[in-house]
Amino acid sequence: xxxxxxxxxxxxxxxxxxxxxxxxxxxxxxxxxxxxxxxxxxxxxxxxxxxxxxxxxxxxxxxxxxxxxxxxxxxxxxxxxxxxxxxxxxxxxxxxxxxxxxxxxxxxxxxxxxxxxxxxxxxxxxxxxxxxxxxxxxxxxxxxxxxxxxxxxxxxxxxxxxxxxxxxxxxxxxxxxxxxxxxxxxxxxxxxxxxxxxxxxxxxxxxxxxxxxxxxxxxxxxxxxxxxxxxxxx
Numbered sequence: 001x002x003x004x005x006x007x008x009x010x011x012x013x014x015x016x017x018x019x020x021x022x023x024x025x026x027x028x029x030x031x032x033x034x035x036x037x038x039x040x041x042x043x044x045x046x047x048x049x050x051x052x053x054x055x056x057x058x059x060x061x062x063x064x065x066x067x068x069x070x071x072x073x074x075x076x077x078x079x080x081x082x083x084x085x086x087x088x089x090x091x092x093x094x095x096x097x098x099x100x101x102x103x104x105x106x107x108x109x110x111x112x113x114x115x116x117x118x119x120x121x122x123x124x125x126x127x128x129x130x131x132x133x134x135x136x137x138x139x140x141x142x143x144x145x146x147x148x149x150x151x152x153x154x155x156x157x158x159x160x161x162x163x164x165x166x167x168x169x170x171x172x173x174x175x176x177x178x179x180x181x182x183x184x185x186x187x188x189x190x191x192x193x194x195x196x197x198x199x200x201x202x203x204x205x206x207x208x209x210x211x212x213x214x215x216x217x218x219x220x221x222x223x224x225x226x227x228x229x230x231x232x233x234x
Contacts, residue, residue, distance in 0.1 A: 042179055043171040050183075053164060054190040055231035056118075059125060059224035060157050062198030064090075066206045066220050074132065074217055075143060089150050096158025103159065110163040110170070118232045121156025124149045125225035132217040198224065 035044040067089070071082035104113040130136065131145030168187055172180040206220035 042183065045171050046168055046183055049164065049168045049171075050187055050190045052231045053187060054194040055227040056121075056157070056160070056164075057191045057194035058198040059121075059228040059231070060093075060153070060198075061195040062202035062224040062227070063125070063128065063153070063221055065199045065202045066217065069206070070132065070146075070217050073215065074134075075139065075146075089154060092151070092154040093158045096155050097161045099155070100159030101162040104163050110167040114160050114163050114167060115232075117156045117159035118228075120152050121160070122225070122228050122232050124152025124154075124156055125221070125228050128153065129218055129221040129225045132221050134212045134214065 068082050068086050071077045071085060072079065075082075077085075100113055100117060103117075104110045107113075108116065126149075127145050128149030131142050131149055136142070165184070165187060168183060169180055172183070202220050202224065205223055206215050206217060209216045209219055211219060
């Protein structure tokens with residue numbers, strides 16, 4: 001067995017042995033069937049994966065929905081610089097899946113990659129939210145905190161992207177192909193639902209709620225951060 005195969009063998013949270021199989025010999029522990037969701041053939045773990053992905057997409061698109069306005073009105077950057085930084089951040093988010101895939105396939109495996117980069121993701125959101133508090137330092141401090149936060153967010157959101165859907169599919173036993181197919185439909189529905197809801201909610205939090213005497217960017221970034229903390233907890 002090569003290193004890749006050893007890595008992949010650790011990916012599922014729950015493995016199983018059929019009733020007719022002999023138990024493993026030697027020092028290997030007996031592995032049990034995974035818990036099922038409401039007596040169905042759906043592993044219980046997929047419920048947490050779906051909720052996790054909803055929260056993660058809400059946090060990402062919610063933060064991004066007000067990011068350009070944040071640069072324009074909070075940093076007082078011009079439109080060219082604001083647009084350039086926004087697109088640089090978006091491009092980085094689509095590059096970092098390469099890093100996540102390498103980490104998962106050749107080093108940590110999908111599960112540990114998701115956990116570790118989700119922690120990075122949460123830290124990035126928290127730094128980004130703190131950087132939006134007007135009373136905390138001068139503009140240089142705000143810019144540094146925001147850029148560090150955005151870099152960590154890009155690393156987190158991109159790094160887990162190639163792992164989560166595959167990790168969800170790994171939870172199903174081989175014969176449950178129909179259930180696996182339905183899972184992916186629900187999984188991508190949760191992605192789109194989180195993205196859609198966040199693009200409506202976050203701008204309302206920014207414009208309709210005032211804090212520190214102005215638009216509350218700290219709250220607009222803080223709510224997505226809280227959702228990402230919830231996603232990590234799942």
